[in-house]
Every structure is written in C-alpha cells, then in structure tokens.
Amino acid sequence: METKLKVYRAMRDITQEELAQAVGVTRQTIISIERGNYNPSLELAFKIARHFEVKIEDIFIYQ
Amino acid sequence: MDASTYWKYQIIATGTMGLLLGLGIQQDNKILIVTALAIGASSVVYLRRQVEEPLYDERSAVVSLRASAAAFSAFTLLSLGAAAVYFYLGSTSNPEYLQWSYGLSFMVCAIMIIRLFFWIYYTRRYGG
Numbered sequence: 001m002e003t004k005l006k007v008y009r010a011m012r013d014i015t016q017e018e019l020a021q022a023v024g025v026t027r028q029t030i031i032s033i034e035r036g037n038y039n040p041s042l043e044l045a046f047k048i049a050r051h052f053e054v055k056i057e058d059i060f061i062y063q
Numbered sequence: 064m065d066a067s068t069y070w071k072y073q074i075i076a077t078g079t080m081g082l083l084l085g086l087g088i089q090q091d092n093k094i095l096i097v098t099a100l101a102i103g104a105s106s107v108v109y110l111r112r113q114v115e116e117p118l119y120d121e122r123s124a125v126v127s128l129r130a131s132a133a134a135f136s137a138f139t140l141l142s143l144g145a146a147a148v149y150f151y152l153g154s155t156s157n158p159e160y161l162q163w164s165y166g167l168s169f170m171v172c173a174i175m176i177i178r179l180f181f182w183i184y185y186t187r188r189y190g191g
Contacts (some may be wrong), residue, residue, distance in 0.1 A: 026066060026116065026119075026120050044121060
C-alpha cells in the first residue's frame with residue numbers, strides 16, 4: 001500500500017513526533033508507515049486522515 | 064522524557080537490579096535481594112510515569128505477536144529435533160538419553176495442546 005503521509009506532513013509542517021503524539025502511536029510507527037514497512041489498522045488510518053482533515057484514500061492508496 | 068531516554072534508563076535500572084540481585088543471591092543476603100527487587104519495581108513505575116509519549120502501540124503489538132509465533136515454531140521444531148537425536152542416542156548407546164527424549168517430546172505435546180486451547184478460546188472470542 002502506497003502512502004502520501006510524508007507529503008501531507010510536509011504540507012502542514014508537522015514533525016513525525018508531533019503526528020505520533022496526536023494519533024497516539026510511537027514515532028517509530030509513523031516512520032514505518034512512511035517507509036511502507038507497516039500498514040496501519042483501519043482505526044489508525046482514520047485517526048491520521050482525520051488529523052489532516054482529508055479522506056483516507058487521499059493519504060493511503062491501496063493497489 | 065522521550066521513549067529512547069526511557070529505554071536507556073530502563074536498561075540501566077534493570078542492569079543495576081540484576082547486579083544487586085546476583086550479589087544478594089551469591090552472598091545469601093536477603094535484605095539485598097529485597098532491596099534489589101524494590102528498586103527494580105519502583106524504577107519501572109517511576110520511569111513509566113515520566114514518559115510523555117506512547118511506548119507501545121499497534122505496531123509493537125504486531126511485532127510481539129509475530130515474534131512469539133516464530134519463537135513457538137522454532138522452539139517446537141528444535142525440541143522435536145533434539146528429542147529425535149536423544150532417542151537415537153538412547154537406543155544405540157546410553158539408555159539415559161531416552162528419558163531426555165521422552166521429556167522433550169511430552170513437553171512439546173503439552174505446549175501444542177495448550178496452544179490448541181488458546182486457539183479455540185480466541186476463535187470464539189473473535190466470532191469464529
């Protein structure tokens with residue numbers, strides 16, 4: 001699964017740590033999601049999308 | 064305190080506790096043993112309260128599950144392999160090795176039966 005998480009983070013000027021704190025996960029999890037090494041759960045994907053005020057499909061692209 | 068600092072302090076505290084515990088056991092000093100355990104327990108509680116960010120999340124849960132499953136598979140396979148080797152040695156040279164073989168085999172059977180019970184429990188719990 002592709003992700004545009006890094007792009008949205010850069011657009012809003014948010015660090016990995018700030019995003020991790022906001023959605024309640026570790027910074028390592030955010031790093032793993034951005035690298036494509038880990039696919040978040042539905043709940044976490046919703047939290048991230050809600051944080052950026054976009055749809056899930058805008059950030060996570062299922063191939 | 065961030066997570067990486069927490070883990071560094073936790074390693075130091077655990078190492079110190081282990082050292083004191085080892086010294087207490089070696090010198091048969093019960094006060095030292097109790098002190099080491101008290102320091103260990105209180106350091107865990109104190110350090111956890113100082114951390115501002117999450118230490119465990121869904122990814123670490125997945126990692127833990129995968130590691131446990133892999134460890135289980137490796138342990139059962141290695142134990143069965145060792146049991147087979149001990150059985151062969153017990154049959155050909157030293158009969159004492161047969162007891163080791165039986166012990167390992169029964170232990171693997173017991174673990175697999177316990178795993179089966181947990182499998183049934185969690186299958187029912189999650190709507191299977």
